[in-house]
Amino acid sequence: MLRPHRPLRWPHALQRLAVVLPLAVLAALALVGINEAGYQRSHQALQQLAHSQATHSSVNRLLQDMLDAETGLRGYLLTGDERYLDPYKAGIATLQDDLEQLRSLVADTPEDRQHYEALARTITTKLSEMALSLDLRRKERQDAWQFVLSTDVGKQHMDAIRLHARALIDSSNAQVARGQAEIERALWGSRLGIALATAVGLLAFYRYLRQTQALQQATAREQQALESERERLEALVRARTASLSALANHLQQVREDERGHLARELHDELGALLTAAKLDLARLKSRIGTSGPEVQERLQHLGATLNQVIALKRRIIEDLRPSALANLGLATALEILAREFSERAGLSVQAQVDEVRLNDAAQLAVYRLVQESLTNIGKYAQAHQVHVRVQPQGAQVVVTVHDDGIGFEPATLGHGGHGLAGMRQRIEALGGQWQVQSTAGQGTTVHAWLPTSG
Ligand SMILES: Nc1ncnc2c1ncn2[C@@H]1O[C@H](COP(=O)(O)OP(=O)(O)OP(=O)(O)O)[C@@H](O)[C@H]1O
Ligand SMILES: [Mg+2]
Structure with a gap:
């Protein structure tokens, strides 16, 4: 009986392998994605930092120019020496550029824009006040410029300028802090993401190894099953061949026995009958004696026919059972x-x-x-x-x-x-x-x- 063939087991293993490979590809893609997102966030945060730094420097420059201008003016007011006016003039000259630069830096932040506008207004007022003092000093109106100098107006203007400048600096410091925190978060995110993607990749690789091993084992088992099936079939074929061969031998033997039996029957029975017929013919010949030629001819023909039948019987017997072999x-x-x-x-x-x-x-x-x-x-x-x-x-x-x-x-x-x-x-x-x-x-x-x- 042929046993039904067991189904192949690798398609299942192959399916599992087909799940692992996309997982590994996904892990690799996730790794690239996480890295890219981290890079983008860090890049933006760095740009923000640079921007805040520029705002900070611009405010500092502005303050410095204001201080230089005020110090120079005070020197001139007190001494009347025109040389003291150089820092004043230089400060005034660069102030407009500084303000313009700062304006473009704060343009995108509404809160900073408000501080800037207040700062710009205060600086304009301060500049007017300084221009007035200079004008009075040049016109030798001593009481007037000394009065302006002795009041708190200049100090108040400078305090207001510092206040607004401080607000802008604080805002830029806060932006720096936010940028740093953002970079920190991006770094952490990348770190975590890379660790996760690596873990998933390693898991996928481990699964892949396991599946490959399972596939190899399934192949080996299948090979073994095929081998034993082949051996079983070969044994079956050998057994069938042996039984067919035994049957053929038996048939051969039966055939030889039959032929021997037939040869004996022909020899004994047909031989005896033919011998009796020949004896009868001989007796008939002697009885009939010299009868008509036609009868003689007929008897002659019968004798010849009997001899032919006897010869044929011998040939058939010889063919059935070679007596020459035995004798x-x-x-x-x-x-x-x-x-x-x-x-x-x-x-x-x-x-x-x-x-x-x-x-x-x-x-x-x-x-x-x-x-x-x-x-x-x-x-x-x-x-x-x-x-x-x-x-x-x-x-x-x-x-x-x-x-x-x-x-x-x-x-x-x-x-x-x-x-x-x-x-x-x-x-x-x-x-x-x-x-x-x-x-x-x-x-x-x-x-x-x-x-x-x-
Ligand atoms: N001596 C030979 N010369 C040429 N062809 C031969 C010779 N012996 C066998 N053959 C070829 O081999 C074939 C098979 O021979 P085989 O004796 O098995 O069968 P067969 O003679 O055709 O039939 P059967 O023997 O059963 O009456 C023959 O048909 C013949 O074509
Ligand atoms: Mg033949």
């Missing part, structure tokens, strides 16, 4: 077979049969092999020369039947004939070996090796 031995029986075939087929047949030790069954097998080989040569070979050779070789007997006919291609043999198969069957059943060698146009040789008996 005269293998060598003589084969020589007679060869001679009769040569006469019948009109070919040259050379038989060289040495004395060999073979039991009856083996002798019969050799006889049948040569008989079937000669029949095939007569039917197909179109040969001129035939050699039959039986010789001992060590513990074996080698039988060879060779013809120089048209040959054939043994590999292309169909299942039509049974002659060659029967030969092989007989020889192998006796523990021997059989082989046919033939090439189209180069004749045919049948070989058999049989173990010697006793």
Whole structure:
């Protein structure tokens, strides 16, 4: 009974492997994504930092210019020395640029813009006040400029300027702090993300290794299953072949027994009847004596017919059970077979049969092999020369039947004939070996090796 074949197990393993690979690709993509997002956030935060730094510097510059201008003016007011006005002039000259620069820096932040506008207003007021003091000093209106100098107006203006500048600096400091925190967060995010993606990647790699191992094991198991299935089938084929071969041997034996039985029946029963008929004919001949020529002729014809039937009976018996083999031995029986075939087929047949030790069954097998080989040569070979050779070789007997006919291609043999198969069957059943060698146009040789008996 053929067992149903177990289904292959790797598709399942392959499916699992197909899940792991996209996971690994996802982990790699996530890694790139997290890194990119972290980079973008850090980049923006750094730009913000640079911007805040620039605002800070710009406010500082502005304050410095204001201080320089005020210090220079005070020096001039107190001494009247024009040289003191240089820092004043320089401060005034750069103030507009400083204000313009600061305005562009705070343009995007509404809160800073408000501080800037208040600062700009206060600076304009302060500049007017300073210009007025300078003007009064130049016009030598001492009481007036000393009055302006002695009041708190200048200080109040400067305090207001500092206040607004401080607010802008605080705001830029707060932005710096936010930028730093943002960078810190981005770094942490990247760190965490990279750690996570690496863990997922490692997990995927581990799973991949496991799956690969499982796949290999499944393949090995499948291979093993196939191997044992093959062995089982081979054993089955061997067992079937052995039982078929036993059956064929049995049939061969039955056939030989039947032929022997038929030959005996023909010999004993038909032989006895034919002998009785011949005796009756002889008696009739003597009784009838010299009767008419027509009766004599009829009796003559009957005698001849009886002789033909007896000869036919002998031939059939001989064919069914070669009596020459039993009575005269293998060598003589084969020589007679060869001679009769040569006469019948009109070919040259050379038989060289040495004395060999073979039991009856083996002798019969050799006889049948040569008989079937000669029949095939007569039917197909179109040969001129035939050699039959039986010789001992060590513990074996080698039988060879060779013809120089048209040959054939043994590999292309169909299942039509049974002659060659029967030969092989007989020889192998006796523990021997059989082989046919033939090439189209180069004749045919049948070989058999049989173990010697006793
Ligand atoms: N000596 C030979 N020369 C050329 N062809 C041969 C020879 N012997 C056998 N063959 C070829 O081999 C085939 C098989 O021979 P085999 O004896 O098995 O069967 P068969 O003679 O055709 O039939 P069966 O023997 O059963 O009556 C033949 O049909 C023939 O084509
Ligand atoms: Mg044949």
